[in-house]
Amino acid sequence: MNNNDFSNLGIKNEILKALNKLGFDAPTEVQEKVIPRILDKQDLIVKSQTGSGKTAAFGIPLCQMVEIEQRNPQVLVLAPTRELALQIKQDIGNIGKFRKVRACAVYGRHPVHLQERELKQRVHFVVGTPGRIMDHIERENLVLSDIRHLVIDEADEMLNMGFIDQVEKILDLLPEARNTYLFSATMPDKIEEICSKYMKESTRIEIESLIKVEDKIDQIVYLTEDRDKEGILNKIMQGYNAGSSMIFCNTRETVDKVADIVKKRGFNVQALHGGMTQRERTQTINSFKKGFVQFLVATDVAARGIDVEDVTHVINYELPFEKENYVHRIGRTGRIDNKGMAISIVSNKELIKLGMIEEYLGYPIQSKSLKELDELVLKSSKEPGLKRRRITKKDKSQGIQNEITRIRINGGKKKKIRPADVMGAIGSIEGVTSEDIGIIDIQDTCTYVEIFHNKGRKVYQALKNTSIKGKIFTVKEMKKK
Structure with a gap:
């Protein structure tokens, strides 16, 4: 990366170092236009597609x-789904790693008391879904007095999911002396209304995709009877040389059924839908991101917020109920500079939906015959080894994680340990300074501390014989994720 590309936007060394480790190239268009304006404390309304780097x-x-x-949260980010909230938290943690920026994600179906404990610590960013954010405000777990920046991400999806009333309640409770940044792929009337009500002097930025969807993504339709969809799906998986692929269905029940069909065919597959626990969903998404899972079968809502750059194929087992969701689905492939393919299996009863989607797109989607699909299957049968392929993917946060060591100290709040005690003990080790110490997370019975600049082993060895508050605690070097 040419650091000057970002430093020319006013970005300083600690952030530049993280961007370098994360493998960021030159800024994307949305980054080039948004970063200087946020640094200049301008309110922003940004129209930009998913995958643009927002x-x-x-x-x-x-x-x-x-x-x-500063102890209290300064940035509040509202996101429509749990997955997106977790993704944003991870991205913020990586970008702000060397500044010791802490982000906390709060969302439904996750224990409130665990989130409450995290909110009681020093947290700079709180990222969450509107319902759970409101819950923590009402419980007085979330202090709003020092919020200086509000980000509303995927505002149109908040509207679609019925969260806008909650978003407005939160807006009414925030300090007036703040900046607001709204990001949305589309600008429905209700979103425009919120912008005019809560953002008096805002700058509008619209990012036009340099390459049209139809040029980046090859779209194909196979027309069939509803009862034949399973067989067509099997032929598509046999005939197309798919890498990481997503199969979309409209309900949890269909997702489970299709995932079972794909598994029985010998493919590496997992399901993703709202009926799963958050732990299961997170593990599934991480497995897909890392390439352990080739096919991810998902509902629209569960797939929101999944940031995977190299999805080669999107398969619509069922067309979505909302025409806008077709564009959201196929936008999971063909990201950044990659080409992608979107294949839809369309039954006779879905022809009206198909017509509405084509009208929305402004062009017809290419229809291919089942005979052509059979020929493709025959051709691919001569190329063995595709069925169980595992796709090796590069984790963009690995560059940062490789030089950070996490150490566990077997003493925490119950032993009255404070961050200053840990800083003092580690800072007394020869050759280690405060710049080498990352986030210190003090829990009830233990403390976790990050050590930068490949000095983790040195600190770990020294801490075995270094007292904290006059006592030697046992320590453990945690495995890298």
């Missing part, structure tokens, strides 16, 4: 702007 567009400047020593 999380980094607000994450980079806000990680630079927060005051690290």
